[in-house]
Each structure stands twice: as C-alpha cells, then as structure tokens.
Amino acid sequence: MTAQPELTDLGALGARSLVELAVVRLRAEILSGSLAPGERLVEEQLTRRFGTSRAPLREALRLLGQQGLVEHLPRRGVRVASLSARDIDELFGLRDVLERFAVDLALGDGPPPAERLAVLERATEKVERATAAGETLDQAEAHREFHLALVGLAGHQHLLRVYEPVILQLQLYMATNMRREAEVRPASSGAQRHRRLYEAVASGDRASVLDALGAHGARAYLTPELEAD
Incomplete structure (x- = not known):
C-alpha cells in the first residue's frame, strides 16, 4: 500500500488544506483497519502524530462523522464508528x-x-x-x-x-x-x-x-x- 503523505508535505499537494489531509490520513487508517471500530481518537495524540493543530483536526473529525466513520460521544470524545x-x-x-x-x-x-x-x-x-x-x-x-x-x-x-x-x-x-x-x-x-x-x-x-x-x-x-x- 502506498504510504500516505505527511500533513506537512504541502508542496507536492498544491492547495489541499490541512483539513483535507487529515481526512485522507484518518480515513485511510480507519478503512485499512489500523484504527479499529470502537477505538478512541485522542486529539492530543493525533495532532502530535500528524503535526497539525486542533482546529483542522476537529473539522476533519466532524467531516468523518458525516461520512459515518467516526462517532462523537457526549463527554467521552470521539471514537471510530462501531456498529452492533x-x-x-x-x-x-x-x-x-x-x-x-x-x-x-x-x-x-x-x-x-x-x-x-x-x-x-x-x-x-x-x-x-x-x-x-x-x-x-x-x-x-x-x-x-x-x-x-x-x-x-x-x-x-x-x-x-x-x-x-x-x-x-x-x-x-x-x-x-x-x-x-x-x-x-x-x-x-x-x-x-x-x-x-x-x-x-x-x-x-x-x-x-x-x-x-x-x-x-x-x-x-x-x-x-x-x-x-
């Protein structure tokens, strides 16, 4: 599988925003199984690993929520979507x-x-x-x-x-x-x-x-x- 680009590698990716890059990276990890259903997504860990700030990461998580890949739980944060x-x-x-x-x-x-x-x-x-x-x-x-x-x-x-x-x-x-x-x-x-x-x-x-x-x-x-x- 081709490696996903680092979020800081903007030169080769033109105008793609940090939000789009975060969506691509997270979506790839979820669909590949690297992030399992039900696994918690900790903002601090993801911002450090992706080299981005909280604002674009939160927007990426919101968009992934619309796509049915993550769930936002009241007072419990965000996790990879899990269906019974x-x-x-x-x-x-x-x-x-x-x-x-x-x-x-x-x-x-x-x-x-x-x-x-x-x-x-x-x-x-x-x-x-x-x-x-x-x-x-x-x-x-x-x-x-x-x-x-x-x-x-x-x-x-x-x-x-x-x-x-x-x-x-x-x-x-x-x-x-x-x-x-x-x-x-x-x-x-x-x-x-x-x-x-x-x-x-x-x-x-x-x-x-x-x-x-x-x-x-x-x-x-x-x-x-x-x-x-």
Whole structure:
C-alpha cells in the first residue's frame, strides 16, 4: 500500500488544506483497519502524530462523522464508528432491499439509459484498477461508488438520498469484508463479482441481475461480527 503523505508535505499537494489531509490520513487508517471500530481518537495524540493543530483536526473529525466513520460521544470524545451485530445485519439487509428496488425501477423497460450505464461501467473499471493496484483506500472508495452508481441507474433522486447514508455507514464493514476475503481468496475475486453484476445489468435481464446481487457476498466474511448482538 502506498504510504500516505505527511500533513506537512504541502508542496507536492498544491492547495489541499490541512483539513483535507487529515481526512485522507484518518480515513485511510480507519478503512485499512489500523484504527479499529470502537477505538478512541485522542486529539492530543493525533495532532502530535500528524503535526497539525486542533482546529483542522476537529473539522476533519466532524467531516468523518458525516461520512459515518467516526462517532462523537457526549463527554467521552470521539471514537471510530462501531456498529452492533444487529446494526450491521439490519443495514446490509436495508442495502439489499434498496438495491433490488433500484434494479426493478431501472430495468422496468429493458436496459437502463446508456448514460447511466456508462457511469456504472466506469465505476466497475475503477474497482478493477484499485484491486489490481492493491490500494485499500481506493478499493473502498471504488466499491462505494459502484453501489451508488448501481442505485443511480433508477434515476430516482429520493431513493439515492435514502441509500447514500446507508452505504456510508457500511463502508467500514465493507472494507473489513474485502480485507478478510483477500486472506482466503484471490484478490481479483471481488472485482470479478462487480464485473459480473455490471454485465448482468448491461444485458437488461432482471433475473440475471437479481442472481448476481444474491451472489455478491456483501457480508460473507463478517461472520465474527454477526455472531452476537
């Protein structure tokens, strides 16, 4: 995995702010598993390690809270987001229902419009490139973009607004799932599933898409987290 840039290395990064850099660094550590769900994020330690002040760090934590990756707890500070087994199960179940609804809308009259399908194809290619490069952060972002593009096929803005916070809350667990899968299967397996799902959508055959969704393995490697509530 490519090392994350130091927060003080502004020359090579142009106008990117300290807030953006802190978001990138923390998000990478959370999605890579370096910072575990439930782990406390101590401002003093992070400012010292990142070489920044409290103001940009606090703004970065606020933004990560909006993305569902950290939680702000009254009088207890900030920690990496942690969902119960029931939360994870319910959110994945909701994701499945919303994606199936999107497919029903998108394929009601055959293949979806070419411009929406092109967005899904680009997202599929991004998943494949990130997988080939072995970049954890890029893989997580590409995976999220793919599923947003899948739901976007329906052209239903209210559905997309309902779906997006669900996928944001699940991104940490999707990244964990991908890491665990890579321990027991070829790294290309996940990218191949996304390609099969894209090809099913492109065919316009609803039954094929639903079969591909059913085999997508959203939580196949999260069993330890789902054993107890």
